[in-house]
Amino acid sequence: MNVRRGGVRRGRRSALLVGLLTAGLTGTAQGTAVLEDRTLRSENGAQLLWSRSYPDALGSLSGPLEVGETVYLGVGPVVFAYSSATGTPLGRADLPGLVTSLDASGGVVRVTTQLSGVNERFTLSGETGTLSVQERVVFPPDATVTGWLARAADSVLPADVQAAAAQDPLNPFLALRQAQASPGDPYAALSAVRRALNVSVPFPAWVQLAARLDGAGFPSAADLALDRARRDAAARGVDPDIPISRSALGAFGNPSGYVGTLLEQNRLARADIWMTYLRELHPRFQGGPALYARYAQILEQQGREGEAEEWRQFTRSLRGGTLYNLGPEGLNSVRGAARLTAAALLLTLLAALLTVAARAWPAQREDTRALGGRYRSWLRHPLSRARRVFVAYASPGERLLLTLLGAALVGAVGGVQWASQVSVQLQSPALSSGTYGGGWWNAQLANLTLRPGPDAALLSGLAAQLDGDNSLARTLYTQALPDACARNNLGVIAQVRGDEPQARELYRAALSDNPDLSAAAFNLGLNPGLASLEFQRTNRPGEPRLCYPDQRSVTRAVTGDLSVTLRAALSDPAGLLGNPAVGTRVSAALLASAALTALLALALLLPRTVTPLRRSRPPGFRLLALALPGAGVLDSPWGGMLLLSWGSVMAALAPATGLVFFPNLPFLEQAGSQAALLSALILTYVLNTLTFVTAEVRHARRVRRDDPDAEPQATP
Structure with a gap:
C-alpha cells in the first residue's frame, strides 16, 4: 500500500472523511454532477450548486463518478474528489498514467489508467484522511505524469492565480x-x-x-x-x-x-x-x-x-x-577499450594481408596466365583459380597468424557489440528507474529478453516482493537459489510474517555464501557502515533490508557474457542486423570479420604454391616490409608481435589525426600518453629496420647458395 505523507488543513480532512466514509449511507445526493465539454457542474434540479472548468492543458477528463456525497473526476493522471454539495476539494490521488475510467461497482472506487499502452487498475481509499491509493504506485519516468501538477499551475494566467489557488488548494505550485x-x-x-x-x-x-x-x-x-x-x-x-x-x-x-x-x-x-x-x-x-x-x-x-x-x-x-x-560508468571504458582493440587488430590484419598479397602478386600473375588471366580465370577455371589465391603463397605459419588475427578481430568487434548492447539494456526504463515493480515496469521488463537463470529470477522476485506479492516472490527466489541475495530476501519474507528463527537462519546462510553481502549483515544487526544502509535506517526504520542485484548480476540476466553474444549473433545474422539495441555498422563489421576469418581458416587447407626463391621478395613486398614493421617476417612469431605492436600504437595515435576518436579513453589524448606512444612507434621502426636488414642478408645468402648463377635483385 502506498503511504502518503503530509496533510491538509483540519477542516478539509474532516470534510473528506465525512464525504467518503458516509458514501452510500445517505438516501439522496444534494446535487447531480454533469460534465459538459470541459466544465463540471453540480445541479440540484434547476439550481446550479457549483461548477469548475478545466483548461485543455490539463489533459483528458474521465467521469464524473458520484458515490454518496462525493464526486470523483479524472483529470489527466490524477483523480479529484469533490463535495457534491459545495464543490470543496476533498482530496487528490496521483496515479502513474492517464485516467481512462472510473468505476464504483463492487462498493469501492476503481480507477483505470493507461500510459504507453499499459493499463493499470487502482483502488481509491479515503480512510487516512486524504484520498489515497491502496495499491503501490510506481511512477514511470514520464514527464507527462510526473510534471502534471507543475504544468497545471503554470497554465494559469497571472491575473487568475489567486482564484485558481482558492479553487485548488491541493496544488502546491499555485x-x-x-x-x-x-x-x-x-x-x-x-x-x-x-x-x-x-x-x-x-x-x-x-x-x-x-x-x-x-x-x-x-x-x-x-x-x-x-x-x-x-x-x-x-x-x-x-x-x-x-x-x-x-x-x-x-x-x-x-x-x-x-x-x-x-x-x-x-x-x-x-x-x-x-x-x-x-x-x-x-x-x-x-x-x-x-x-x-x-x-x-x-x-x-x-x-x-x-x-x-x-x-x-x-x-x-x-x-x-x-x-x-570500473564504476557505474565503467561500461563506457570497456566499450572504448574494445573499439581500440578492434582498430589495432584491423590495422594489423590489413597490413599482413597487404604484405602477403604484394609478395604473391608477380608469381600469381605468371601462374594464372595459362588459365586466362588473373580475373578471367575465376570464370573459366574457378577451382584451379581458387588454389592460386594470394594466401595460398603464404607459409602455414603465416596463414595461421592471419587466421588468429581474424579470430581476435571477431572477438574484439563482438566485445564492442556486447558493450553497446549491455549499455542500451542497462539504460532501459525497466532497469534504470530507481526501483522495481509496478504494472508499467513489468511491461517494460517483458520487452527485455531475460536469460533464464538465478539473476532473472532474482529481478522478477524483487519486483513481486516490492509490489506486496510475497507468495510469487518466494517462488521466484526459490528458483534463484543458491544465490545469496535471494536467500536474504527469503529471510525478509520470513521476518515479515513473524518467523524470526527462519529469517535469521536465512540471513546467516546468505552471509556465509557471500561475506560481503551488506544486506544480510544489516539484518543480523552487524550494522556495516554503508550509505545505502544509513538510508534504510533513516527512511525505513525497523524494516529489514532487501538485497538488490548489482550491475554484474543484471548484466548476466539481460545479456550474458561475450560468448553468449557471439553465439547469438553468428547463429542469426539477419536478427543481428535488425537488432535495434546495436548499431548497424557494428553488426555489419562483426559479420564481415566473421566471414573473413572463416575464409582465412579455410585457406589453411589449401596446398602451398611454391614461389621461386629469386622471386620471393619482390620490390613491392620490400617496400611494405620497410613501411609496416614486422610485415616482412610474418613467418616468425617475433614478426607477428612487432606488427601487432605497430598496429596498436597506430590505433592509439589515431585521435591525433582527427579522423578517429575514442571519447571513452580520454587518457590517449594526454600529452604524456602521446609522447610515450610516439616513442613506442619509433622503437618499432628501429627494430623493424634491423629485422629487415637481417632478413635481406639471409635472403641474399640463400640465393647465392641455392642459385649461384642468378643475378642478385636490387633493393629499393
Whole structure:
C-alpha cells in the first residue's frame, strides 16, 4: 500500500472523511454532477450548486463518478474528489498514467489508467484522511505524469492565480505562485509557502517544488521539500542501490541539472544540500561520477580538500559490484577499450594481408596466365583459380597468424557489440528507474529478453516482493537459489510474517555464501557502515533490508557474457542486423570479420604454391616490409608481435589525426600518453629496420647458395 505523507488543513480532512466514509449511507445526493465539454457542474434540479472548468492543458477528463456525497473526476493522471454539495476539494490521488475510467461497482472506487499502452487498475481509499491509493504506485519516468501538477499551475494566467489557488488548494505550485506574487507582503508570502508545504504530493513533484522554492528565495522550505521527497520516494520503493538513468532523473525533478545550475552560479551552500540529496537517494545516477568529480574539484579550489577527498572516496566506493569494478560508468571504458582493440587488430590484419598479397602478386600473375588471366580465370577455371589465391603463397605459419588475427578481430568487434548492447539494456526504463515493480515496469521488463537463470529470477522476485506479492516472490527466489541475495530476501519474507528463527537462519546462510553481502549483515544487526544502509535506517526504520542485484548480476540476466553474444549473433545474422539495441555498422563489421576469418581458416587447407626463391621478395613486398614493421617476417612469431605492436600504437595515435576518436579513453589524448606512444612507434621502426636488414642478408645468402648463377635483385 502506498503511504502518503503530509496533510491538509483540519477542516478539509474532516470534510473528506465525512464525504467518503458516509458514501452510500445517505438516501439522496444534494446535487447531480454533469460534465459538459470541459466544465463540471453540480445541479440540484434547476439550481446550479457549483461548477469548475478545466483548461485543455490539463489533459483528458474521465467521469464524473458520484458515490454518496462525493464526486470523483479524472483529470489527466490524477483523480479529484469533490463535495457534491459545495464543490470543496476533498482530496487528490496521483496515479502513474492517464485516467481512462472510473468505476464504483463492487462498493469501492476503481480507477483505470493507461500510459504507453499499459493499463493499470487502482483502488481509491479515503480512510487516512486524504484520498489515497491502496495499491503501490510506481511512477514511470514520464514527464507527462510526473510534471502534471507543475504544468497545471503554470497554465494559469497571472491575473487568475489567486482564484485558481482558492479553487485548488491541493496544488502546491499555485500556492508558490501566490507567494511570488506577494513580494511586498512577507507575511502573505510565508503563509502561501506554508500552504504549499502542507499538502501531499509524490516525490517528483516535491523535487520540482524544492527547485522552485530555492529559486524563489525560500531555502529552508526547499530543504523541507527535499526531505519529504526523500521519504516519499523511500516509501514507494526507490532505493539508492538501484541505478537511475539521466532521462528518468530528469522526469523525477532533474536534481542533477539543478545542481549544475547552482554550481554555475557559485551557490555552493545550496549545491551541497542538493548533492547530499543525490548522494542519499540516487547515488548511482547516470553521469554521477562526472558530477562528483566536478564538485570535488570545486571544493578543492575553495580550500576544502578534506570534503573533496571524501567525495572522491565516495565515488570509488560505488565501483563495487560493477563490471570489472570500473564504476557505474565503467561500461563506457570497456566499450572504448574494445573499439581500440578492434582498430589495432584491423590495422594489423590489413597490413599482413597487404604484405602477403604484394609478395604473391608477380608469381600469381605468371601462374594464372595459362588459365586466362588473373580475373578471367575465376570464370573459366574457378577451382584451379581458387588454389592460386594470394594466401595460398603464404607459409602455414603465416596463414595461421592471419587466421588468429581474424579470430581476435571477431572477438574484439563482438566485445564492442556486447558493450553497446549491455549499455542500451542497462539504460532501459525497466532497469534504470530507481526501483522495481509496478504494472508499467513489468511491461517494460517483458520487452527485455531475460536469460533464464538465478539473476532473472532474482529481478522478477524483487519486483513481486516490492509490489506486496510475497507468495510469487518466494517462488521466484526459490528458483534463484543458491544465490545469496535471494536467500536474504527469503529471510525478509520470513521476518515479515513473524518467523524470526527462519529469517535469521536465512540471513546467516546468505552471509556465509557471500561475506560481503551488506544486506544480510544489516539484518543480523552487524550494522556495516554503508550509505545505502544509513538510508534504510533513516527512511525505513525497523524494516529489514532487501538485497538488490548489482550491475554484474543484471548484466548476466539481460545479456550474458561475450560468448553468449557471439553465439547469438553468428547463429542469426539477419536478427543481428535488425537488432535495434546495436548499431548497424557494428553488426555489419562483426559479420564481415566473421566471414573473413572463416575464409582465412579455410585457406589453411589449401596446398602451398611454391614461389621461386629469386622471386620471393619482390620490390613491392620490400617496400611494405620497410613501411609496416614486422610485415616482412610474418613467418616468425617475433614478426607477428612487432606488427601487432605497430598496429596498436597506430590505433592509439589515431585521435591525433582527427579522423578517429575514442571519447571513452580520454587518457590517449594526454600529452604524456602521446609522447610515450610516439616513442613506442619509433622503437618499432628501429627494430623493424634491423629485422629487415637481417632478413635481406639471409635472403641474399640463400640465393647465392641455392642459385649461384642468378643475378642478385636490387633493393629499393
